Amino acid sequence: MQEQQHHIATAFDRDLEKIQALIMKMGGLVEVAIQQAARSLEERDVELAEKVRAADREIDALEEQINQEAARVIAIRAPTASDLRTVLSVMKIAANLERCGDYAKNLAKRTSVLVQAPPVGGTARSVRRLAQEVERMLKDVLDAFVRRDVELAEEVRLRDQEVDQMYNALFREFLTHMMEDPRNITPCMHLHFIAKNIERTGDHITNIAEQVIYMVTGEIPDEARPKGDRTPYAGSEEVRG
Numbered sequence: 373m374q375e376q377q378h379h380i381a382t383a384f385d386r387d388l389e390k391i392q393a394l395i396m397k398m399g400g401l402v403e404v405a406i407q408q409a410a411r412s413l414e415e416r417d418v419e420l421a422e423k424v425r426a427a428d429r430e431i432d433a434l435e436e437q438i439n440q441e442a443a444r445v446i447a448i449r450a451p452t453a454s455d456l457r458t459v460l461s462v463m464k465i466a467a468n469l470e471r472c473g474d475y476a477k478n479l480a481k482r483t484s485v486l487v488q489a490p491p492v493g494g495t496a497r498s499v500r501r502l503a504q505e506v507e508r509m510l511k512d513v514l515d516a517f518v519r520r521d522v523e524l525a526e527e528v529r530l531r532d533q534e535v536d537q538m539y540n541a542l543f544r545e546f547l548t549h550m551m552e553d554p555r556n557i558t559p560c561m562h563l564h565f566i567a568k569n570i571e572r573t574g575d576h577i578t579n580i581a582e583q584v585i586y587m588v589t590g591e592i593p594d595e596a597r598p599k600g601d602r603t604p605y606a607g608s609e610e611v612r613g
Contacts, residue, residue: 383449384445384449384451384455387441387444387445387449388445388455388458388459388462390441391438391441391442391445391459391462392462392517392518394434394437394438394441394466395438395462395465395466395469395514395517396514396517396518397434398431398434398435398438398466398469398470399469399510399514399517400514401427401430401431401434401473402431402469402472402473402476402510403507403510403511403514404427405424405427405428405431405472405473405476405477406472406476406479406503406506406507406510406570406573407503407504407507408420408423408424408476408480409421409424409476409477409479409480409483409503410479410499410500410503410504410570411500412424412480412483413479413482413483413486413496413499413500413566414496414497414499414500416483416486416487416491416496417483418483418484418487420480421480421481421483421484422480422484424476424477424479424480425477425480425481428473428474428476428477431469431470431473432470432473434466435466435467435469435470438462438463438466439463439466442459442460442462442463445459446459454590457586457587457590458587461583461584461586461587462587464579464583465517465580465583465584468576468577468579468580468583469576469580471573471576472510472573472576472577475569475570475572475573475576476573478565478566478569479503479566479569479570482562482563482565482566485562486559486562486563489558489559490559492549492556492559492560492563493545493549495542495545495546495549495560495563496563498541498542498545499542499563499566499567499570501538502535502538502539502542502567502570502571503570505531505534505535505538505574506535506570506573506574506577509528509531509532509535509574509577509578510573510577512524512527512528513525513528513577513580513581513584516528516581516584517580517584517587520584520587520588521584522584522585522588522589525581525582525584525585525588526581526585526593528577528578528581529578529581529582529585529593532574532575532577532578535570535571535574536571536574539567539568539570539571542563542564542567543564543567546560546563546564546567547560
C-alpha cells in the first residue's frame with residue numbers, strides 16, 4: 373500500500389512538472405509578445421506587430437493544453453487538498469497569462485493604425501518604458517512561481533502601484549499633447565488605449581503573484597493592494613478575438 377501511494381505521488385509530481393514547464397513556456401511567449409509589441413510601436417514596425425498578433429495563437433493553444441493536462445491530473449490522480457490547490461492555481465495562472473497575451477496583441481493591432489500618423493513627441497518611448505516595467509514584473513512572478521517564493525510574489529504584487537503611477541504620468545502626457553495640437557487627439561487616444569492595456573497587463577501579473585502566494589500558503593492575500601490608477605478610461609476592452 374505504501375509503495376502504491378509512493379508511485380501515485382511520484383506520478384503526480386511528474387505531471388505537475390510537465391504542467392509547470394508548459395506554464396514557463398507560455399510565460400516566456402507572453403514576455404516576448406509584450407517586448408515585441410512595445411518595440412513595434414516605438415520603431416513603427418508593422419511587420420513585427422503582425423508577428424505578435426500571429427504568435428498569440430500559440431499562447432492560446434498552450435492555455436488549452438494546460439487546462440487539459442490539469443483536468444486529466446484531477447481525474448486520474450485524485451489529488452489531495454493541497455495538491456488540488458496547486459493544480460487549480462496553475463489553471464488560474466494560465467488564464468491570466470492568456471489575457472496578458474491578448475493585451476499584447478491589442479497593442480500590436482493599434483501599432484498598425486498609429487504608423488499612419490506622425491509620431492507624437494516621445495510618447496512611444498514612454499509607452500515602451502511602461503511595457504518594460506510590466507515585462508520585469510512578469511519575469512519575476514514566473515521566477516516566484518518556479519521557486520515557490522512568497523516574498524518575491526508579494527514584492528511583484530506591490531510593484532503594481534509603480535505601474536499605475538507610470539500610467540497616470542503617461543495619461544497626463546497624452547493630455548498635454550492633445551491640448552497643444554488637436555491633430556494629436558486621435559493618435560493620443562490610440563496611445564492611451566495601449567497604455568491602459570499595458571497597465572491592465574500589470575493587474576493580471578499581480579493576480580498571478582496572488583495565486584503563487586495562495587499555492588504556497590493556502591491563503592489569498594487579504595490586504596487589498598494599493599491602486600494608483602485614478603484616470604478615466606474611454607474605450608472598449610478589445611481583448612478577445
